[in-house]
Amino acid sequence: MRVVLAGGGTAGHIEPALALADALRRNDPNVGIVCLGTERGLETRLVPQRGYELALIPPVPLPRTLTPQLLSVPGRLRGAINAAAAVLDQARADILVGFGGYVATPGYLAARKRKVPIIVHEANPKPGLANKLGARFTDHVAVSHADSPLPNPTFVGIPLRREISTLDRLAMGDKARSYFGLLPDLPTLLIFGGSQGARSLNQAAVAAAPYFRQAGIQVLHIVGPKNNEQPEPVSGGPQYVTIPYCDRMDLAYAAADMAMCRAGAMTCAELAAVALPAAYVPLPIGNGEQRLNAEPIVAAGGGLLVDNADLTPEWIVQNVLPVLGDPGRVAAMSEAAGRMGRRDADVALAQMVYDVVRSAGTAR
The missing domain is CATH 3.40.50.2000 (Glycogen Phosphorylase B;)
Structure with a gap:
């Protein structure tokens, strides 16, 4: 299985992505994992430290809400989508899992363009723009708050590092x-x-x-x-x-x-x-x-x-x-x-990845 993770920018986006990566690797040391990021985010330090491949795409600041401005962001967004699509192609991705932030928006749009299955993970009670957008492209939405406003929510919690969980x-x-x-x-x-x-x-x-x-x-x-x-x-x-x-x-x-x-x-x-x-x-x-x-x-x-x-x-x-x-x-x-805590969110989200890939029949 080949997985692309889109969760760059802040530790709040990166750490859950890396916790999922660790859970997938524990199950299958040969799983292919690539993390999308930008040169501005903490992922340039955190992802290599944890031993995962990092693919950089251009950063594209976006408006905070779903407005027509999103569609008016010109060439930079298009360039970031194309760069993310190239990563999906090179990785031969079976699935993209997004965690929000700037890097997730081009990731979601590229995955939709390439017909790669998408999972959205939302850690916050108020979803950001990227995950509001991503949730429009998939039925597979993992949340950390049971009353999340995103459509089709499945409560899993926030994946945590094993030394914490x-x-x-x-x-x-x-x-x-x-x-x-x-x-x-x-x-x-x-x-x-x-x-x-x-x-x-x-x-x-x-x-x-x-x-x-x-x-x-x-x-x-x-x-x-x-x-x-x-x-x-x-x-x-x-x-x-x-x-x-x-x-x-x-x-x-x-x-x-x-x-x-x-x-x-x-x-x-x-x-x-x-x-x-x-x-x-x-x-x-x-x-x-x-x-x-x-x-x-x-x-x-x-x-x-x-x-x-x-x-x-x-x-x-x-x-x-x-x-x-x-x-x-x-x-x-x-x-x-x-x-109020959940220690197995990484395992639950990893199982969601397996289920989606299996149901989509995309694993090569």
């Missing part, structure tokens, strides 16, 4: 805390804001550092590579460990009893899968999708939710510290978060 936080806890220089027996808060950090989270958390120490809570804070916020060093007492970047998020999750973070689709899916409760601080831009990502988990009892403008040291003291100081509440929130 198979993580046993309790079994790995002591090893993980030792890895980061933390003590094994103190309540631990993990703070992170994505790969680049989040200034508002950093500032509020650092300002609350004295209160963490007073409450006997240690902190692992991933501040981001371009940020340097850190509290004044204090000898003795609970640790406040700051690191610029973490390439072992599985260990960071295992070290923690609770997180404080943004609410991107991947973040919410990973935290729910590993049953880690969180105080979610949605990014205050875009179409409000981060709040929508976190709301079901919070409504189920698996987290807290605070607007970015309301995140202050005082809010942390009044809301986060009481949770970490109550082991029974932490355990209840962990169980609630875990009930």
Whole structure:
């Protein structure tokens, strides 16, 4: 079987595509996999790191909604469609699986042109333009929110990296805390804001550092590579460990009893899968999708939710510290978060790929 994956741009598009690729390769080491991308996206680093072939096509910024403007984008879109079609031809693709973003639009249009079966995967509650378009060309739409507005939705969740989806936080806890220089027996808060950090989270958390120490809570804070916020060093007492970047998020999750973070689709899916409760601080831009990502988990009892403008040291003291100081509440929130998670979305989406290819009779 030969599969082309279209999921470039951001980690939220790329990581689920690579998780699917890993699941397909586990089933069949000889499966052919090519990832579509552009030179602007993180895929230029992430895809080769994971050992997959990357085929670059021209980037084409598009309007955010389905308007006549889409049809007025001239030669660049046509060129990107032709480039994507050439990749499909060269790969002798049996199927294209798209995950949204700029690279998915020419991928969908090229697959339709070549009569290659399409699967659309939508991670967000509000679909973007590319997946709204792609869903018009197929009956096979995989979603991560059961009430997705896309047609013909099949709930599968978000495919996750195996080191996350198979993580046993309790079994790995002591090893993980030792890895980061933390003590094994103190309540631990993990703070992170994505790969680049989040200034508002950093500032509020650092300002609350004295209160963490007073409450006997240690902190692992991933501040981001371009940020340097850190509290004044204090000898003795609970640790406040700051690191610029973490390439072992599985260990960071295992070290923690609770997180404080943004609410991107991947973040919410990973935290729910590993049953880690969180105080979610949605990014205050875009179409409000981060709040929508976190709301079901919070409504189920698996987290807290605070607007970015309301995140202050005082809010942390009044809301986060009481949770970490109550082991029974932490355990209840962990169980609630875990009930909202799905660890086998990669397997479910891989099975969908096999079913579509088999029904289409395109496998060579």
